[in-house]
Amino acid sequence: MRYYNFGDEQAAISPDEFFMNEALKEARQALAEDEIPIGAVVVCKGQIIGRGHNLTERLNDVSAHAEMQALTAATNYMGGKYLPECTLYVTLEPCVMCAGASYWFQVGRIVFGAYDTKRG
Template structure:
């Protein structure tokens, strides 16, 4: 785990930095022929949990990036709650992962791109914790020079 200092000039914002770290996890998923979604959990400027999709390798439909990262973070913290922690994920969490963030009591979720097909935002009900702040669709993927490309049945990250 490493600590990051964001003071000074010519630095990227913490959200951009941590979203790029989530993108690194997505690239690991892609290299493992998984759906390329990555997530990290940050508490007080420290990455305390990382994860990427492992549904194929583990043959477990619940092995989403967010679940991996939140579980790793809770283990690191030695407890079950992630109060004062932020979940960064490259794609809007699904209903299952958003619901899990409720039980982990994640303080903030930042996601890079909306998922109009499976994202929790398409529901009319709130599934995250009432105190959870949501920052979504900020196009971090474009600002970092990368974007998702879907075509021909292949998963790519440029």
């Protein structure tokens, strides 16, 4: 006989899935604020050090993408401008601007949830 322990469901997912779910929470927050529903988190050594979602409408700023918000929060947390040991999780493939910013922030790894066939 097999038993399923529903309490261990969270343990069954990979770290990438867990952190992508956190990015999806940010995307839902963006949607609730009538923003484009894209979310991002920056993770370093298993800890979320930056979160963000699109704020382009609220701030009237075309550069206020989820990735930019999360990367800025992460560097503020770390007290430095580079993130080589960190992973950026974002719900949609980064645009050229955000991919370039990730390069300049020296992000060690990027995980995205879906391809962006328009701007990715």
